[in-house]
Structure formats: structure tokens, C-alpha cells
Amino acid sequence: NIDPESLLPKLPDPNELRPFPSICTAMFKGHDGRIRSLNIDPQGRYLATGGDDGTVRVWELQTGKQLRRLRLSSSEAVNQVSWQPSRETCIIAACCGENVQFIIPQGDICNPQQDRRSREVLDSGFGYATSNPSKTAAGVDKPSSANWLRPSTTLQDKGVLLTLTLRSTPKTLAWHRRGDYFSTVSPSTAATSTAVAIHTLSKHQTQHPFRRLKGLAQTVCFHPSKPLFFVATRQRVRVYDLQQQRLEKELQPGAQWISDISLHPLGSNLLVSSYDKRLLWHDLDLAATPYKTLRYHSKAIRSVKFHPSLPLFVDGSDDGTLQVFHGNVMGDSLENATVVPLKVLRGHKVVKNLGVLDVEWHPREAWCALSGYM
Amino acid sequence: MAATTDARPERTAQVRIHLTTRSDDIQLPETGPILVPTELRRYQLSTLVNRLLETTQPVPLEFLINGQFLRTSLDEFLTQNGISAETTVNVEYVRALIPPLHVASYEHDDWVSSVDVLSNTAKAIRMQESKRKALYAPRILSGSYDGMLRIWNESSEVVATGTAHTSAVKAAKFLTPTVVVSAGIDRTVRIWKHDYAETGYEKGSLAPTLELYGHKSSIENLAVHTRTSRILSASSDHTIGLWSNRKNDLPAAAESLLPIANKRRKLSNAQQCPQRGPLSLLQGHQSQVSDVCFDEKDDTVAYSSSWDHTVKTWDLTTSACVDTRTTSQSLFSICHLSDAGLLATGTSARHISLIDPRASATTISAMTLRGHTNAVVSLAEDPRSPHQLVSSSHDGTCRVWDLRSVKQGSGTERTGESVYVIERNSAKGRTKRPEAGDGVKVFGVCWDSTVGIVSGGEDKMVQINKGGE
Numbered sequence: 001n002i003d004p005e006s007l008l009p010k011l012p013d014p015n016e017l018r019p020f021p022s023i024c025t026a027m028f029k030g031h032d033g034r035i036r037s038l039n040i041d042p043q044g045r046y047l048a049t050g051g052d053d054g055t056v057r058v059w060e061l062q063t064g065k066q067l068r069r070l071r072l073s074s075s076e077a078v079n080q081v082s083w084q085p086s087r088e089t090c091i092i093a094a095c096c097g098e099n100v101q102f103i104i105p106q107g108d109i110c111n112p113q114q115d116r117r118s119r120e121v122l123d124s125g126f127g128y129a130t131s132n133p134s135k136t137a138a139g140v141d142k143p144s145s146a147n148w149l150r151p152s153t154t155l156q157d158k159g160v161l162l163t164l165t166l167r168s169t170p171k172t173l174a175w176h177r178r179g180d181y182f183s184t185v186s187p188s189t190a191a192t193s194t195a196v197a198i199h200t201l202s203k204h205q206t207q208h209p210f211r212r213l214k215g216l217a218q219t220v221c222f223h224p225s226k227p228l229f230f231v232a233t234r235q236r237v238r239v240y241d242l243q244q245q246r247l248e249k250e251l252q253p254g255a256q257w258i259s260d261i262s263l264h265p266l267g268s269n270l271l272v273s274s275y276d277k278r279l280l281w282h283d284l285d286l287a288a289t290p291y292k293t294l295r296y297h298s299k300a301i302r303s304v305k306f307h308p309s310l311p312l313f314v315d316g317s318d319d320g321t322l323q324v325f326h327g328n329v330m331g332d333s334l335e336n337a338t339v340v341p342l343k344v345l346r347g348h349k350v351v352k353n354l355g356v357l358d359v360e361w362h363p364r365e366a367w368c369a370l371s372g373y374m
Numbered sequence: 375m376a377a378t379t380d381a382r383p384e385r386t387a388q389v390r391i392h393l394t395t396r397s398d399d400i401q402l403p404e405t406g407p408i409l410v411p412t413e414l415r416r417y418q419l420s421t422l423v424n425r426l427l428e429t430t431q432p433v434p435l436e437f438l439i440n441g442q443f444l445r446t447s448l449d450e451f452l453t454q455n456g457i458s459a460e461t462t463v464n465v466e467y468v469r470a471l472i473p474p475l476h477v478a479s480y481e482h483d484d485w486v487s488s489v490d491v492l493s494n495t496a497k498a499i500r501m502q503e504s505k506r507k508a509l510y511a512p513r514i515l516s517g518s519y520d521g522m523l524r525i526w527n528e529s530s531e532v533v534a535t536g537t538a539h540t541s542a543v544k545a546a547k548f549l550t551p552t553v554v555v556s557a558g559i560d561r562t563v564r565i566w567k568h569d570y571a572e573t574g575y576e577k578g579s580l581a582p583t584l585e586l587y588g589h590k591s592s593i594e595n596l597a598v599h600t601r602t603s604r605i606l607s608a609s610s611d612h613t614i615g616l617w618s619n620r621k622n623d624l625p626a627a628a629e630s631l632l633p634i635a636n637k638r639r640k641l642s643n644a645q646q647c648p649q650r651g652p653l654s655l656l657q658g659h660q661s662q663v664s665d666v667c668f669d670e671k672d673d674t675v676a677y678s679s680s681w682d683h684t685v686k687t688w689d690l691t692t693s694a695c696v697d698t699r700t701t702s703q704s705l706f707s708i709c710h711l712s713d714a715g716l717l718a719t720g721t722s723a724r725h726i727s728l729i730d731p732r733a734s735a736t737t738i739s740a741m742t743l744r745g746h747t748n749a750v751v752s753l754a755e756d757p758r759s760p761h762q763l764v765s766s767s768h769d770g771t772c773r774v775w776d777l778r779s780v781k782q783g784s785g786t787e788r789t790g791e792s793v794y795v796i797e798r799n800s801a802k803g804r805t806k807r808p809e810a811g812d813g814v815k816v817f818g819v820c821w822d823s824t825v826g827i828v829s830g831g832e833d834k835m836v837q838i839n840k841g842g843e
């Protein structure tokens with residue numbers, strides 16, 4: 001492990017690494033209690049949030065104006081919200097209780113073309129399920145651990161057009177770049193073999209790719225261009241090739257309890273955040289151990305994110321701060337990445353030992369959004 | 375006052391100045407150059423000129439040397455600008471701007487996104503082709519996140535409301551005294567007929583007459599040109615719509631863009647309103663278009679600002695982008711300063727850049743106006759001074775700027791400071807502005823000679839400020 005302080009003198013001046021976020025420009029007020037998840041739409045105009053109050057909200061990103069509020073539950077929290085990564089549709093997947101709800105936000109947030117396309121996408125699986133009743137494409141028996149249903153008409157009127165019910169509460173949802181596959185992680189499930197699921201939206205299909213998973217699954221992500229799938233358990237990150245159905249690589253970040261992972265948009269570097277205050281940078285072409293260990297927080301780090309297009313990353317911690325870094329990954333794998341700490345942003349007040357719960361980047365700009373207690 | 379530094383010579387340094395003004399009513403009798411101490415500042419010079427004018431009521435004055443306001447002592451100014459104290463310095467004096475004081479606030483049910491003014495001095499009346507010159511009582515138009523348009527008289531009364539938008543209104547303007555244009559998150563540009571009583575105290579009406587479809591996403595701002603009946607819309611779908619308020623000029627609306635009929639929502643009212651498409655869609659921006667304006671002198675030219683960091687110049691006769699200026703931040707607002715020949719653009723980086731759109735210009739930014747502490751989202755030119763403009767920001771203030779008020783920066787960049795900061799009256803008594811402009815963001819501003827500076831924002835207020843004469 002390298003002490004980052006010892007690297008500081010050789011690093012470029014942060015002022016030469018602009019743009020990066022430096023001030024708070026808008027607050028999004030309305031949620032009651034913790035906001036557990038937030039996500040910016042692929043066009044960079046709207047912010048979706050979900051939290052303890054069981055609501056999903058859509059906000060105008062620039063002004064902080066709440067445009068829509070949708071109550072999914074009166075008793076259960078919304079654990080994650082995530083826009084489907086397509087510009088032709090306008091769909092939010094929201095994990096609430098044991099359900100994943102697929103929402104087309106109403107109120108002029110999507111245009112008629114997007115609305116029609118989104119409905120087609122959410123409907124197509126019903127047709128597929130009818131014509132292929134008992135078997136999945138692979139010929140395997142369809143697991144009964146997942147149910148794809150049409151919600152009640154009351155919910156449909158509010159824009160909830162598809163419900164996926166799992167046996168155990170999904171805490172994480174990760175989309176594949178194309179927006180047809182997505183994966184959920186239900187860490188509290190009794191059977192570890194069903195903790196990780198990969199779903200096909202167009203076929204309403206659910207598969208559990210791992211019969212035996214060593215360790216408790218925390219979070220997952222898809223590679224941007226290769227058929228690789230990253231699974232983080234408490235202490236390990238494993239990389240699987242979904243086509244070959246084999247384990248490609250096992251990373252040993254050396255963390256006691258991993259909280260989040262973020263894969264660089266080029267797919268060659270992975271950030272791992274941990275509840276034991278460490279942020280770990282893995283170069284996937286190098287060793288199984290981290291290329292860099294960053295210790296900048298006094299409390300657990302809950303979330304980490306690479307910027308989708310700029311050389312930036314950010315993490316959010318229970319100490320109530322965000323740390324913004326410059327992280328330049330060379331396209332040429334022979335050159336190592338440079339990491340420069342840029343700015344500490346004061347985030348939310350620390351309430352009940354919880355500070356910043358989630359962080360997200362704007363798809364193009366050096367703007368990040370964070371959530372915590374309201 | 376002489377004993378502060380030992381290095382100073384005992385005898386006060388002096389400089390020969392020649393005082394001139396362009397205002398006839400405060401002209402000095404031709405006296406020739408006068409000798410004054412170089413330590414004089416604006417205030418002492420103002421006292422001196424008032425004494426020479428033998429005014430009964432002192433007229434506060436500002437002083438300009440080489441087109442720049444004197445903000446320091448004469449001595450410091452001459453040193454900073456490399457002017458020799460041996461020569462005769464031409465000093466122009468102008469009436470000082472009176473601080474724009476709070477006149478009134480009109481309360482709304484939701485955030486106010488945009489404002490416009492109809493008065494005898496407003497363009498919607500001045501640029502009309504018919505020479506009818508009735509003395510209209512001023513009206514104030516506001517667009518709100520509650521989806522409504524409101525027209526107010528100067529007694530804080532709503533004299534007309536317009537409800538047709540299905541979600542937040544983001545822009546509203548008078549095209550003529552009888553035609554209002556609005557747009558918003560529902561992607562439509564709507565044309566309204568404004569019937570009004572000339573006294574301003576009787577109820578009028580706003581009736582939708584046209585629904586214009588062409589945008590695939592929220593419309594953020596509008597520009598109108600009264601003489602040519604042209605309307606421009608800046609949309610977050612990356613395009614700019616060019617429209618007319620005349621139904622027969624416009625093509626049919628694309629079927630795919632019309633709202634999907636919903637049984638539960640009554641469309642009976644809206645369906646009576648004819649639907650049309652754009653004259654043209656201007657394409658070229660790579661991200662949301664935030665604002666658009668016509669060239670003040672050439673109605674075939676328009677300018678737009680975008681989140682893609684660029685300002686584009688458009689030829690409206692061919693719908694072609696003829697020039698692109700790239701800055702280093704997202705741009706949220708634009709306004710053409712006709713006499714200065716510059717474009718002012720408000721940025722996400724909290725400043726205003728002044729851009730010279732002429733092809734011959736070599737630098738991207740002619741000047742930078744600094745002082746706001748959050749995004750600058752709306753700009754308006756002073757209708758009476760070619761040097762002044764007002765900006766509104768998410769920091770909860772409007773600021774008045776004078777291009778002659780230059781702060782000498784460290785580098786080559788010319789930096790301007792605001793001459794007045796207009797706070798929200800709703801936040802009166804607060805010692806500190808809230809972080810991130812929370813609760814006080816100002817979304818729209820308009821400057822009219824008769825009514826004053828009108829602004830609207832997150833405090834659900836339209837606020838009017840006016841400087842005295």
C-alpha cells in the first residue's frame with residue numbers, strides 16, 4: 001500500500017485539472033427520512049431519488065424542483081432507483097421491498113415517442129412469457145423465485161407498468177449498457193445461490209448464474225463492452241465471463257467489508273469502496289491486489305463512482321463528506337493511472353451515524369449529486 | 375491625511391482635468407481644464423461639479439476616464455492605466471444610477487419561472503407596425519411552475535390567467551399587446567389572445583389560440599420579434615424552433631409529437647385549439663439549448679446558448695448555423711447588447727461572459743462579469759443605457775452591471791463588477807443568503823423603462839425594483 005500523502009508533491013496542481021465540482025448549486029427538498037439512492041437520467045436533465053418514505057421522486061436537475069412524486073409503499077423503503085440506459089425510452093427501475101417496479105414517469109417528463117417505446121419495452125416480455133410458458137431460452141426450468149406481473153390499474157395509471165417480485169429484498173440493481181439485461185442483488189437471502197440474479201427485461205426472464213457463491217454478495221456491475229460481470233462479496237470481487245460461464249479473475253482489495261464498486265467507462269480499472277474507510281483502485285491488467293489504496297475519510301465509505309466521460313471520480317462517506325478525485329486512465333494499458341485528490345465537498349449532516357448515502361455524476365458535466373438524510 | 379506615509383511629498387500632486395458631459399441639463403459653462411489634487415475620488419469630484427453647477431439639490435455623479443468608471447483615487451487610476459499626470463485628462467461625468475429599490479412583490483402559488491412587461495416603453499408596443507399609440511397601463515406577465523400564466527396590473531391584481539399547459543411554464547412573453555406566447559415542460563409553444571381593458575383595472579382574458587408542436591423535450595426559453603411575428607424556442611432536445619403566431623404560415627404538426635389521448639384527462643378544451651408545426655428546427659447544438667435571442671439590429675440573425683458550452687449564431691433565412699463560439703462551461707442564458715455589439719451569456723461557472731460575435735473578433739471573451747455565487751440563468755439589457763444589463767441567478771440575487779465598471783484584474787482578462795445587487799424582498803431581514811440559493815433562486819428577469827426591473831423566482835414572487843430618476 002502506498003501512502004497517498006507521499007505522492008502529493010509530484011502531482012499536478014488541482015487548479016489545472018478543472019472542471020470538477022466545487023460548490024453546492026441546488027438542494028432537493030421533499031423526502032422524509034433517508035434518501036437511499038439517486039440517479040440522473042441518460043440525457044442529464046432529471047434526477048430520480050428513492051428513500052425511506054417509500055416514494056420515488058423526479059426532480060428538475062438544474063433547479064431542484066420536484067416534478068413528480070410516486071408512493072410505492074407505505075411501509076417499505078425504496079432502496080434503489082436507476083434509469084434504463086437508453087435515450088429512446090424513459091423508464092425508472094425502483095427497488096422497493098421485494099419488488100422491482102418499472103416506472104414511466106408521468107407529467108411530460110417523457111415525450112409521446114419515448115412513452116410509446118417504453119410501453120413496448122415493458123410489455124414485450126408478457127408476449128414472450130405467453131409463447132414460452134415454462135422454459136427459459138437456455139431450456140432450464142424457470143425459477144419460481146421471480147414473478148413478472150402487471151401491477152394494479154391504480155399503479156398503472158401512475159406509470160408503474162411492470163412489477164418483478166423476488167423472494168428476498170433486492171438492494172442493488174445494475175443495468176447492462178444496452179438496457180435489456182439487469183442484475184439484482186438480495187444480500188439478506190437465506191440461500192446464497194439466489195442472492196445474485198440476472199434478468200432479461202424483453203423476455204421477463206430471471207436466472208441465478210451462481211450455484212455456489214463464496215461469501216455474501218454486496219453489489220454487481222456489467223463490463224461496458226465485454227461479456228464480463230463483476231460480483232462483489234464482502235471481501236472479494238470476482239469477474240466472470242458470462243459467455244464462457246467461467247471465473248475470469250478474483251480481486252483481493254483487502255477490505256473487511258466492501259460497500260460499493262465502480263468500473264471505469266473503459267472497463268480496465270475498478271474502484272472499490274469499503275465500510276472500513278478505504279477506497280481501493282484496482283488496475284485489472286495488474287495484480288489481484290489494489291494498485292492504490294486511498295484513505296481520506298474518517299468513517300465508512302458507502303458509495304463510489306467514476307465519471308462516465310470525464311477523468312473524475314467521487315466517493316461519499318458517513319463522515320458527511322464527498323472526496324472528489326482526478327483519475328486519469330490512459331487508453332494504453334501500459335501507462336498507469338494518475339490519481340489526484342481535488343476537493344472535499346461538505347455533504348449532508350451526519351444523522352444517526354449516516355452521512356452521504358449515494359453519489360451520482362451527470363452524464364457529461366462535472367456535476368455530482370449526493371443524497372443523505374433530509 | 376498627509377501624514378500617513380513618509381514617502382509622500384509634502385505638496386499634494388495635482389492633475390489637469392477637462393470635465394465634459396453628454397447630458398444637456400447638467401452642462402458646465404465652458405471653463406477649460408481645471409487643476410485638481412490627484413487624491414480626489416468620485417465623491418469629492420461629484421461635490422466639486424455640483425458646486426460648479428450651483429445645484430440646489432446635489433446630483434450624484436459618476437466619472438468616466440477612457441470609458442471606465444473611476445472607482446479609486448485619480449492617482450491610482452492614472453497609475454493603473456499608465457496615464458501620465460502631466461497631460462490633460464478628459465473626465466466625463468454622468469448621473470449616477472439610483473439604487474433599484476423594492477417597489478412591490480406579487481405572490482404566486484408556485485415558483486415563478488419567467489416574467490415580461492407590457493408598457494408604452496416595451497418592445498411589444500414600440501415595434502408594432504400599426505402606429506396606434508394608446509397609453510396603456512403597464513401589465514406584468516408571469517409564467518409559473520403551476521402551469522399557469524398570469525397577467526397583473528400595477529396594483530398587484532391578477533387581471534387575466536391562462537391555463538392550457540399541462541405542466542410547468544418555463545417562458546412567457548408578449549409578442550404584441552394582444553398576443554402572448556408561452557412554452558414549458560409540456561414541449562409546446564402556445565399562442566394566446568390577450569383581451570384587455572386599457573385602464574388596467576378591469577379584468578381581461580387570455581385565450582389559447584394555437585398549440586405548436588415540434589420539440590421532443592422541455593422548452594426552456596423563448597425569444598419574440600414583434601415586427602416580423604417570429605418566435606424562437608430554446609429546447610432541451612438540442613434544437614431551436616422557429617415559429618410564427620399566424621396559423622396559416624405554419625405547417626401541420628407531426629402526429630407522433632401530439633400528446634397521447636388519455637380518457638381520464640379532459641382534452642375537450644385543448645382540442646378546439648388548432649395544432650401546428652414549426653417553420654423550421656435549427657439543429658447543431660450537442661446538448662440542451664438554454665436560451666435564444668434575436669439580433670437587436672438584424673431580424674434575420676439569432677443567437678443561442680447551450681449546455682454544450684457554445685454560443686451559436688444562426689441565419690434565420692436559411693436556418694443555418696453560421697458561427698460557433700466555444701467556452702469552457704455550460705451556458706444558461708444569452709442576451710444581445712446591441713450598441714456594444716456584444717453577446718452576454720450566463721454560465722454554470724457563476725459568471726457572465728461577454729462575447730464578440732463578429733467574425734473579426736479574435737478573443738472568445740471580451741470581458742467577464744464576476745460576482746454571482748451560483749448559475750446565471752437570465753439576462754436583460756437596460757432599455758435606456760447601452761452599457762448596462764441585469765442578470766438573475768440561482769444565488770438568490772439580480773445584479774446590475776455596467777460595462778464601464780471595470781476592475782483591473784491580475785492578468786489580461788477584463789473583469790467587471792456589479793454596480794447593484796438586488797436581494798429578494800422575501801428574504802428581507804436574513805443576515806446571510808441561504809446555501810445554494812435554497813428557496814430564493816431567481817429564474818427570470820426583465821428590464822422595462824416604465825416599470826423597472828421585474829424578476830421572478832423560487833420564493834413564488836414576482837418582484838419589482840426601480841431606480842429613481
Ligand SMILES: [Mg+2]
Nearest residue numbers: 037038358359
Ligand atoms: Mg447509486
